[in-house]
Amino acid sequence: MTHIAGDKILRLDRDYVELEDGGGDGGGGEAIPEVETPRCSCGGDGGGGGGLWWWSVVKLVLVALFFAVMVVVFFEWIGPFIMNKEIIPTIRWIETFSKTKLAFLIFGSLAxxxxxxxxxxxxxxxxxxxxxxxxxxxxxxxxxxxxVSVPYLIGSLFYHRIQAWLDRYPKNASVIRLAGEGGFLNQSQAVMLIRIAPFPYIIYNYCAVATDVKYGPYLAGTLVGVVPEIFLTLYTGILIQTLANASAEQPLSATQIICTVAGFCLTAAATFVVTLFAKKRLRTLHMEDGLLLDGAT
Known part of the structure; x- marks a missing residue:
């Protein structure tokens, strides 16, 4: 494409703009790099980005409606069916035991x-x-x-076998090996974080002894680390009892249902936040331990 301006010819090529003399012998105009004009990344003619934004809002609304429908279906049909056929008969059977017997049964099962x-x-x-x-x-x-004490003692009888098993999974084992380093406070803190973080609870009971953590900090860190889970689980039991009583006797009002569900959600959210903090802190300790090992070598 060419444009004539006075005695000059502007030739526009794909990559260059050539400026040549109009009456010359075709030689040697100066080649100037073409300056690209910035293109708008808004996504098409007239508001494509707005279309994408609206589509995101529509998807969010559809997901919210789906979950709302699922909640209504659960509370109207599935929940009452399970409550009447399974949970309430089980609770009534549990109530046939005296509190003393239940205390022994609960303690024995937990042990x-x-x-x-x-x-x-x-x-x-x-x-x-x-x-x-x-x-x-x-x-x-x-x-x-x-x-948690009985598996620790049993694990000590198979100390070398458990260590060999941990050596087969060095990446995962490196996290729980943190509990065997430092003094009482350091070991207790590491065990507490491992208990709060979503590490397999039952497996760690047997593996802890192979990380060289002492029994004192192991027990102290465990008893502190399981507190959030215990409160959440106790609250779940109380919530089940409340809903069962409401189904069998007088239904809960809308306000009572909202307060009960909101309390459970707050308790679960608090436990989730504590778990995230524990995972982050455990990851930091793991990285610091790796840096110390690199510096030592």
């Missing part, structure tokens, strides 16, 4: 189940339903103290 690699959450639910926060927490923490 034995971790050794058998069985979950202890159902026992904590029953503790919350029967004894509430105060006595339920004391009963649970006492059972947990025994439940």
């Amino acid at each position: 034995i189940f971790p050794t058998l690699l069985l979950p202890s959450s159902p026992s904590m639910w029953v503790a919350g339903m029967t004894f509430g926060y105060g006595y339920g927490f004391l009963l649970t923490i006492a059972g947990v103290a025994i439940g």
